[in-house]
Amino acid sequence: MSQGSVNIKDLVKTYTDDRGRPTFTAVKNINLNIDNGEFMVLVGPSGCGKTTTLRMVAGLEKISSGTISIGDRVVNDLEPKDRGIAMVFQNYALYPHMTIFNNMAFGLQLAKKKKDFIQETVTRTSQALGLNQMLERKPQALSGGQRQRVALGRAIVRNPVVFLFDEPLSNLDAKMRVQMRSEISRLHGQLGSTMIYVTHDQVEAMTMGDRICVMRDGIIMQVADPLTLYLRPENMFVAGFIGSPPMNLLKGKVQQRNGGLHFAENGEKDTLTFPLKGSLQTIASKYIDKEIVFGIRPENITNEPKEGSSTPVNMTVEIAEPMGSESLVYLKSGTGYVIARIHGEHLFHTNEQVTVQLNLDKVALFDPETEQVIS
Amino acid sequence: MKPSQRLLLKKIVAHGFLLVALALVVLPFLMVVIASLRKGNFPPNGLWLNPNQWSFEHWKYVLNIPFSEIVNPSTGETRVVQPPTPPLHWLWNSVIVSAVSSAGIIFLSSTAAYAFARMRFKFRGHILQSLLLLQMFPAVLALTAYYTILDSLGRQVEWLGLNTLPGLILIYLAGVSTNIWMIKGYFDTIPPGMEESARIDGASPFQIFVRILLPVSTPIFAVVFILSFIYTMSEYPVASAVLGTPKTWTLAVGASSLLREHEKLWGHFAALAVLSGVPITVMFLLCQRFVIGGLTSGGIKE
Numbered sequence: 001m002s003q004g005s006v007n008i009k010d011l012v013k014t015y016t017d018d019r020g021r022p023t024f025t026a027v028k029n030i031n032l033n034i035d036n037g038e039f040m041v042l043v044g045p046s047g048c049g050k051t052t053t054l055r056m057v058a059g060l061e062k063i064s065s066g067t068i069s070i071g072d073r074v075v076n077d078l079e080p081k082d083r084g085i086a087m088v089f090q091n092y093a094l095y096p097h098m099t100i101f102n103n104m105a106f107g108l109q110l111a112k113k114k115k116d117f118i119q120e121t122v123t124r125t126s127q128a129l130g131l132n133q134m135l136e137r138k139p140q141a142l143s144g145g146q147r148q149r150v151a152l153g154r155a156i157v158r159n160p161v162v163f164l165f166d167e168p169l170s171n172l173d174a175k176m177r178v179q180m181r182s183e184i185s186r187l188h189g190q191l192g193s194t195m196i197y198v199t200h201d202q203v204e205a206m207t208m209g210d211r212i213c214v215m216r217d218g219i220i221m222q223v224a225d226p227l228t229l230y231l232r233p234e235n236m237f238v239a240g241f242i243g244s245p246p247m248n249l250l251k252g253k254v255q256q257r258n259g260g261l262h263f264a265e266n267g268e269k270d271t272l273t274f275p276l277k278g279s280l281q282t283i284a285s286k287y288i289d290k291e292i293v294f295g296i297r298p299e300n301i302t303n304e305p306k307e308g309s310s311t312p313v314n315m316t317v318e319i320a321e322p323m324g325s326e327s328l329v330y331l332k333s334g335t336g337y338v339i340a341r342i343h344g345e346h347l348f349h350t351n352e353q354v355t356v357q358l359n360l361d362k363v364a365l366f367d368p369e370t371e372q373v374i375s
Numbered sequence: 376m377k378p379s380q381r382l383l384l385k386k387i388v389a390h391g392f393l394l395v396a397l398a399l400v401v402l403p404f405l406m407v408v409i410a411s412l413r414k415g416n417f418p419p420n421g422l423w424l425n426p427n428q429w430s431f432e433h434w435k436y437v438l439n440i441p442f443s444e445i446v447n448p449s450t451g452e453t454r455v456v457q458p459p460t461p462p463l464h465w466l467w468n469s470v471i472v473s474a475v476s477s478a479g480i481i482f483l484s485s486t487a488a489y490a491f492a493r494m495r496f497k498f499r500g501h502i503l504q505s506l507l508l509l510q511m512f513p514a515v516l517a518l519t520a521y522y523t524i525l526d527s528l529g530r531q532v533e534w535l536g537l538n539t540l541p542g543l544i545l546i547y548l549a550g551v552s553t554n555i556w557m558i559k560g561y562f563d564t565i566p567p568g569m570e571e572s573a574r575i576d577g578a579s580p581f582q583i584f585v586r587i588l589l590p591v592s593t594p595i596f597a598v599v600f601i602l603s604f605i606y607t608m609s610e611y612p613v614a615s616a617v618l619g620t621p622k623t624w625t626l627a628v629g630a631s632s633l634l635r636e637h638e639k640l641w642g643h644f645a646a647l648a649v650l651s652g653v654p655i656t657v658m659f660l661l662c663q664r665f666v667i668g669g670l671t672s673g674g675i676k677e
Contacts, residue, residue: 087575
């Protein structure tokens with residue numbers, strides 16, 4: 001069973017003007033293998049090429065070079081309808097002049113399916129989506145969430161091997177977004193189809209994806225499951241993109257002091273200096289007196305010492321955002337501030353002096369030149 | 376001045392302005408209507424009609440109802456007046472030409488506009504620009520060319536030559552460039568998302584055009600149809616050059632024939648002019664119900 005696998009090989013998309021002159025390269029030679037039944041999320045800031053990639057898989061955008069295969073067929077020159085895909089658009093893209101029933105049945109009607117079959121399929125799908133009461137209405141009479149559910153239903157009735165989602169939830173309000181998120185995840189569980197999901201929202205990416213493909217400027221930065229992406233980002237971009245708030249990235253130098261290696265932050269005041277312990281020593285040993293970027297997640301800055309190698313640092317509170325059971329505390333540092341997620345029901349005040357523990361087991365060091373992780 | 380007085384003054388000025396504007400539009404029309412009801416063939420000269428001047432002779436003339444006219448007042452000799460070619464025939468010609476041309480223009484310009492709006496091909500921008508340039512020259516400039524083309528076309532295909540309505544329609548169909556721009560402008564405002572989802576649903580470009588784009592574009596088609604209809608209904612220079620025999624005349628050509636150099640039949644002309652407004656009004660009322668907004672709402676979240 002590999003009919004739903006998607007293989008993207010050396011894919012390039014260069015846009016051209018009317019005369020065929022290249023104007024902009026949106027996707028720069030990417031390779032990505034998506035397994036049958038996998039939920040793959042493409043995530044990245046706007047203009048990173050994620051939607052272009054999805055549209056090339058759909059067949060809405062011509063491929064400049066490279067190949068896309070679905071199952072064991074190269075689909076480069078196949079019409080969208082022959083690729084076994086269905087797509088859900090950000091702006092719903094329903095047919096405004098048709099009833100909900102016809103919106104969902106349109107593809108089956110074009111495929112010349114039998115009337116009974118269409119009736120049965122649409123009815124069954126609309127029931128599953130809670131739309132059966134509104135089949136005779138037009139899209140205009142529906143709420144945003146219902147409209148997106150119609151778009152979902154229209155995709156389901158086509159029984160595709162690959163579902164494509166182009167930021168389907170960005171037009172919904174926050175509450176509806178959370179609800180639809182779990183609905184799509186449940187759908188994935190029920191159907192077991194391959195799903196490719198484009199979003200710019202890293203929370204959506206983390207919560208929904210089996211694997212996540214982080215893109216920037218038409219290049220894949222890292223492909224991994226959510227936890228790997230979170231724990232072991234391969235570069236500064238992924239480190240800064242995944243997580244909310246994202247990883248703190250401190251610029252500084254590795255220095256040799258008192259026989260051990262220290263990290264000394266750049267800057268003039270409030271600079272952080274602390275010893276590098278354990279495996280960090282070996283990693284940092286190649287960067288003595290060189291620039292380095294020290295990355296630590298807000299969760300790994302706490303106010304109580306933990307097991308393993310942690311190091312205490314004295315810092316000043318700049319702003320605190322109490323959230324109840326925890327606080328996001330912005331601590332002054334040489335190059336700006338460091339965000340710490342500190343548990344406990346405690347109110348922090350501006351200019352309060354705190355001693356925080358940096359959990360050195362869970363940090364990443366990056367080369368500032370290449371922006372790649374050092375290991 | 377108190378605020379209430381200033382408001383009153385503003386209202387008076389505004390209404391005065393509106394009344395003047397209204398008079399500019401309505402008065403000439405009323406003068407023509409009155410001239411069509413006045414006995415004898417006098418040019419429109421006022422809004423007052425003496426009760427003893429009332430006459431339906433001009434309307435009888437254009438509606439092809441025979442009536443008698445006193446030829447010699449001293450003897451009381453009369454004769455029955457009947458037009459050589461019934462003006463209603465010209466009206467019918469005009470309606471045929473306008474309806475067929477407008478329908479043809481809609482077909483040609485909407486398909487072309489679809490290509491320009493949705494497809495990417497070489498020289499697309501240049502062709503669009505040259506269409507814009509082309510329409511800056513009035514059609515009359517090409518009059519002699521039209522004449523020659525139809526003349527030689529008529530030698531090969533008789534029903535498409537000079538003095539034929541299909542020939543005239545053929546020339547009117549060339550005037551699509553403005554309409555292409557207009558319809559393309561409307562298509563450009565329709566988000567391409569629903570056409571893309573139709574494509575994924577398996578619709579061919581033609582099916583997308585007919586089943587998705589056309590149903591949501593009826594307002595612009597109604598506008599283009601009515602504008603083309605009005606234009607072709609009242610177009611004179613080309614029609615008068617192409618159509619030589621009274622049988623084939625359109626209303627505009629026929630009406631002008633009533634104003635001969637030595638015999639200006641103003642009354643007949645006035646009646647015919649009022650009559651020519653009827654098909655346009657009917658068409659306008661028919662099209663009006665298609666000119667509604669919000670057809671794409673609900674399908675696409677902007």
